[in-house]
Amino acid sequence: MAKARTVYTCQSCGYQSPxxxxxxxxxxxxxxxxxxxxxxKKEASPYPSxxxxxxxxxxxxxxxxxxxxxxIRELDRVLGGGIVKGxxxxxxxxxxxxxxxxxxxxxxxxxxSGIKVLYVSGEESPKQTKIRSERLGVTSENLYIYxxxxxxxxxxxxxxxxxxxxxxxxxxTVYTQALESSPGSVSQVRETSFQLIFNAKAMDMPILxxxxxxxxxxxxxxxxLEHMVDTVLxxxxxRGHSFRILRAVKNRYGSVMEIGVFEMRDKGLEExxxxxxxxxxERPQNASGSVVVSSLEGTRPxxxxxxxxxxxxxxxxxxxxxxxxxxxxxxxxxxxxEKKGGLNIVNHDIFVKVTGGIRLEEPAIDLGVIASLAxxxxxxxxxxxxxxxxxxxxxxEVRGISQAESRINEAEKLGFDRCILPKxxxxxxxxxxxxxxxxxxxxxxxxxxxxxxx
Ligand code: TYD
Ligand code: MG
Numbered sequence: 001m002a003k004a005r006t007v008y009t010c011q012s013c014g015y016q017s018p019x020x021x022x023x024x025x026x027x028x029x030x031x032x033x034x035x036x037x038x039x040x041k042k043e044a045s046p047y048p049s050x051x052x053x054x055x056x057x058x059x060x061x062x063x064x065x066x067x068x069x070x071x072i073r074e075l076d077r078v079l080g081g082g083i084v085k086g087x088x089x090x091x092x093x094x095x096x097x098x099x100x101x102x103x104x105x106x107x108x109x110x111x112x113s114g115i116k117v118l119y120v121s122g123e124e125s126p127k128q129t130k131i132r133s134e135r136l137g138v139t140s141e142n143l144y145i146y147x148x149x150x151x152x153x154x155x156x157x158x159x160x161x162x163x164x165x166x167x168x169x170x171x172x173t174v175y176t177q178a179l180e181s182s183p184g185s186v187s188q189v190r191e192t193s194f195q196l197i198f199n200a201k202a203m204d205m206p207i208l209x210x211x212x213x214x215x216x217x218x219x220x221x222x223x224x225l226e227h228m229v230d231t232v233l234x235x236x237x238x239r240g241h242s243f244r245i246l247r248a249v250k251n252r253y254g255s256v257m258e259i260g261v262f263e264m265r266d267k268g269l270e271e272x273x274x275x276x277x278x279x280x281x282e283r284p285q286n287a288s289g290s291v292v293v294s295s296l297e298g299t300r301p302x303x304x305x306x307x308x309x310x311x312x313x314x315x316x317x318x319x320x321x322x323x324x325x326x327x328x329x330x331x332x333x334x335x336x337x338e339k340k341g342g343l344n345i346v347n348h349d350i351f352v353k354v355t356g357g358i359r360l361e362e363p364a365i366d367l368g369v370i371a372s373l374a375x376x377x378x379x380x381x382x383x384x385x386x387x388x389x390x391x392x393x394x395x396x397e398v399r400g401i402s403q404a405e406s407r408i409n410e411a412e413k414l415g416f417d418r419c420i421l422p423k424x425x426x427x428x429x430x431x432x433x434x435x436x437x438x439x440x441x442x443x444x445x446x447x448x449x450x451x452x453x454x
Contacts, residue, residue, distance in 0.1 A: 004180070007187075008033040014186045014224040036181035068115060068165060068206065070106040074262060074271045078233060078246050078298075080254015083110075083165065086204040087253060088197040090171075090225055092211040093235035098244055099210050101136065101268050102235065103167050104129070108138035110165060116142050118163035122149045122173030122183075136268040149183060151176040151192045155199055163205065168196060170210035171225070184212075190224045197228055226250060237264075238357030243272060245358065248298075258298030276303035276414055279356045286384060289376030292416070293368030294389045294407040295360045301407040303387060303414060304358055306365065308372040309351040318347050324354025325369065326361070333369050333392060340396025341370065341446045345377050364401040366392035367420065370446055371453055380454050383418060387411040388449075390422040396446040400424030405432065412438050420452060 008017045010033050015026035023030050067082030076082050083089065093099050100121075107117045117140075121129050126145045133139055144161060148154050151174050158166055168174060174192045175183040182188070193209060200207035211225060226232050230252040237244035246260040261272040272278050280303060284290055289308040294301045306325075313319065322330045330352050338346045352369065354360055367390035375382050382388075389407060391399040404425035411419055418439045426433075426442030433440060443449040 005038045007036055007038055009036050009181070009186050011186050014190060034181075034185060036179065036185060036187050038179055038181075038187065068110055071109045071113070072102075072106050072271060073273075074260030075102070075106055075246065078248050078254075078258050078260040079231065080248075080251055080258070083206045083208075084230070084253045085206055086201055087206050087231060088200060088229040089206065089208045089231040089233065090211050090229040091208060091233045091235060092213050094213050094239075096239070097235050097237055098262070098264055098269055099235050100124070100169055101132070101264075102246070102262070103169060103208060103210065104133060105136055105138060105268050107165065107167055108133065108136070108140050108143055111140035111142035112138075114142065115164045116144070116161070118144045118146060118158060118161055118166045120146045120148060120154055120157075120166065120168050122147070122168070122170060124169075138268075149173050149175060151195060155195065158199065158203075158205075162203070165206050165208070166196075166200065167208045168210065170212055171196075172212050186224055190228075193225055193228055236359075241357045243278060243356070244269065255298055259300075275300075276410060279304045279358065280414070282355075286381040288379045288381045289372050291368045291372040291375065291382055292387045292411075293360070293365045294387055294411060295362045295365055296403055296407070301403065301410040302358075303410060303416075304360065305355045306360075306368050306372045307353050307355060308369075308376045309349075310345060310373060310377040311349045311351075313347055313349050319349040319351075321351045323352070324357070324359050325352060325365065329366070330369060332394070333366060334373065336392055336394060336396055336446060337370055337373055341374060341450055343374060343377055345373065348377070362401075363391040364389045364407075366390065367398055367422075367443075367446075367449060371420070371449065374450060374454065378454055382453055385416045386418040386420065386453075387416045388420045388453075390420070390425075390443070390449075392446060398422045398443050398445055398449060400428075404429060408432070408436065408438065408440065412436060420449060 008020050010024040012029040012032045013027035015024050021033055024032050066085040069076055069082040091099055107119055111117045126147050129145050146157055171189055171193050172184040175188050176192050179187050179191055196207055232250040234247045234249055242264045244262045248256050248258050261275040262269040263272050283305050291306050292303050293306055294303055337343050368388040371388050391401050393399055400422045404421055408419055416438055420441050423442035423444040426440055441452050443452055
């Protein structure tokens with residue numbers, strides 16, 4: 001008979017301890033240790049071998065990875081060109097963001113091209129999935145729906161059906177009998193995903209796991225899951241907006257920081273092939289504080305609008321509210337604008353927002369933030385068809401950024417006629433100057449940028 005053992009597992013990082021503690025010593029989370037009973041088998045059977053013996057690397061054969069193309073280009077690109085055979089992919093995102101919708105659409109497309117797909121739904125009954133597929137207008141004989149939560153039964157069905165691709169929606173609903181803890185706990189997630197991934201790799205079958213995101217925005221048991229899989233995708237977006245962004249945060253088979261843009265319609269998700277146009281669609285005319293910046297998302301430059309409001313502080317300490325950009329970056333740029341741009345802005349309430357709910361992480365947006373703050377502070381709108389990019393240093397200098405040319409091309413494509421960019425970039429692009437319809441202005445400092453803009 002198996003013996004039960006009690007451990008306390010941190011639900012945030014997976015740390016285990018024989019006794020309860022108020023705070024996890026590993027990730028410093030309070031109150032995250034939960035009692036879990038584990039059955040220890042008397043004779044633990046080893047995990048099956050991955051096969052093979054040590055061999056010199058020179059004797060290993062390589063071939064281009066086999067990929068299943070879903071035909072949804074935004075998804076394929078984020079994956080690095082399709083689903084690699086034998087890979088494990090984790091898709092995380094808030095509840096209701098559209099993970100199941102995206103996967104069902106992608107899987108139905110695969111199935112229609114003759115690939116056998118097993119879609120295990122631990123959250124919805126087959127009927128519900130069917131209703132969803134009808135709504136999405138997708139169906140296929142090769143798409144198998146299985147509503148099950150028990151790992152052992154899922155594994156059996158995979159072995160019997162031998163699908164080419166399997167989806168587990170979601171990993172938090174799967175449990176194994178070997179552990180007594182409830183589904184969704186870190187030990188269950190760790191054990192069940194390990195087993196599923198291991199078996200999938202042995203069969204050279206790609207497996208897609210859906211993972212729920214906890215309140216603080218990470219996939220439950222994040223460290224536990226993320227190192228086990230080959231690719232981690234996050235599906236994000238604002239509930240208030242219809243578009244969704246699929247972001248790769250780890251990819252063993254492609255570039256990270258690549259994004260795919262989708263729009264949630266009444267008939268499911270649709271690809272957005274020109275995201276800049278979408279993000280700029282509702283831009284106000286001649287509003288001070290509104291600036292278009294160019295941010296590189298993966299291999300694509302995307303034009304996005306940044307808006308600011310600078311108001312006198314009425315009471316006490318100035319307030320800063322930032323949406324879509326790192327708070328510290330904005331604080332730093334405010335200080336630069338005060339000291340090097342000569343604006344008395346520090347003791348004002350400052351609100352900065354990236355419209356459309358997208359998050360910008362790139363330093364190339366620095367100059368745009370500065371321009372936007374200054375524009376609202378001075379109450380002078382920036383010319384509507386101007387795009388601004390460049391990194392700003394603490395000395396007030398404007399530094400060169402990567403891929404200026406592709407940013408300029410994107411701006412030109414969308415009808416912009418002026419581009420403020422770092423001098424350093426402009427000097428390298430001198431050959432381009434006569435060929436472009438847009439006017440390129442190089443600046444080397446914040447002061448210079450202000451002179452050009454206002
Ligand atoms: P869903 O894929 O169930 O989210 P997740 O699996 O990430 O929890 O998405 C559900 C949401 O998407 C729901 O709020 C309704 C909306 N939706 C549409 O707007 N159009 C559609 O065609 C579908 C299927 C869902
Ligand atoms: Mg779902």
